[in-house]
Amino acid sequence: MEQLLNSASQNSTVQTLAFAWLNRNPATSGEWGHVWEALWKSNTGNDVLMALGTTWLCEAPLQHGSWSFVWEALWKETPGDEALTVLATTWLGEAPAEHGSWKYVWEMLWKETPGDEALMALARTWLDEAPAEHGSWGFVWLALWKETPGDEALTALATTWLGEAPAEHGSWGFIWLALWKETPGDEALTAQGRTWLSEAPAGNMKRTVNERMLLKGKS
Numbered sequence: 001m002e003q004l005l006n007s008a009s010q011n012s013t014v015q016t017l018a019f020a021w022l023n024r025n026p027a028t029s030g031e032w033g034h035v036w037e038a039l040w041k042s043n044t045g046n047d048v049l050m051a052l053g054t055t056w057l058c059e060a061p062l063q064h065g066s067w068s069f070v071w072e073a074l075w076k077e078t079p080g081d082e083a084l085t086v087l088a089t090t091w092l093g094e095a096p097a098e099h100g101s102w103k104y105v106w107e108m109l110w111k112e113t114p115g116d117e118a119l120m121a122l123a124r125t126w127l128d129e130a131p132a133e134h135g136s137w138g139f140v141w142l143a144l145w146k147e148t149p150g151d152e153a154l155t156a157l158a159t160t161w162l163g164e165a166p167a168e169h170g171s172w173g174f175i176w177l178a179l180w181k182e183t184p185g186d187e188a189l190t191a192q193g194r195t196w197l198s199e200a201p202a203g204n205m206k207r208t209v210n211e212r213m214l215l216k217g218k219s
Contacts, residue, residue: 015039022052027059033066040073050074057087062094068101072108080112092122097129103136107143115147127157132164138171142178150182162192167199190214 018039025032036056040049053070060067071091075084088105095102106126110119123140130137141161145154158175165172176196180189193214 015042019048022056027056028061028064030065032056032060033064033070036070037066037073045077050077054083054087057084057091062091063096063099067091067095068105071105075108085109085112089118089122092119092126097126098131098134100136102126102130103140106140110143120144120147124153124157127161132161133166133169135170137161137165138169138175141175142171145178155179155182159188159192162196167196168201172196172200 018035022032022036022039033056036049036053040046040053043049053074057067057071057074071084071088075081075088078084088109092102092106092109106119106123110116110123113119123144127137127141127144141154141158145151145158148154158179162172162176162179173196176189176193180186180193183189197214
């Protein structure tokens, strides 16, 4: 259905079939989100599609790969919508921490209500549970750190993460530097920084900056 719809997106007959397909197939269908997105591209803002998408978000499995894409499309159309906020907040609290889209849904809510305590709590829990190698770990932590620099719980989370995350993680240097600026010369950070410099890829963009910081702290 998705391929047919993409090849004839403006064909009214095909679109009618696609609407019927969405109504007929269960929320667990792997293709549901793709078919909905294909229809949405040529019918953005359509009330029926909005209703179908919202209902699907309520029923689809948490781990469904298309959940965030459908939610984001609806959110961009109606940012700040209360029902979508509730759905996303619930999803953030229940979706597995390793879900690749967790950060994107959280970030869109955060931009709408920066500093929201419920979102901060969700993010702290996620930071504690997400795999150290998760590509979005640093983005979520840095967003919270910007809001509450020097926070003791965030410092503890980051210190633990620095000891567990692989040296090639793109956010390692940024998180270390944020902590270093807060407590320059800290012995534990100095040790972690030296270990990282010995292991990080030569092309890492934060290597030179962090090495200079360590040299300053030493002097």
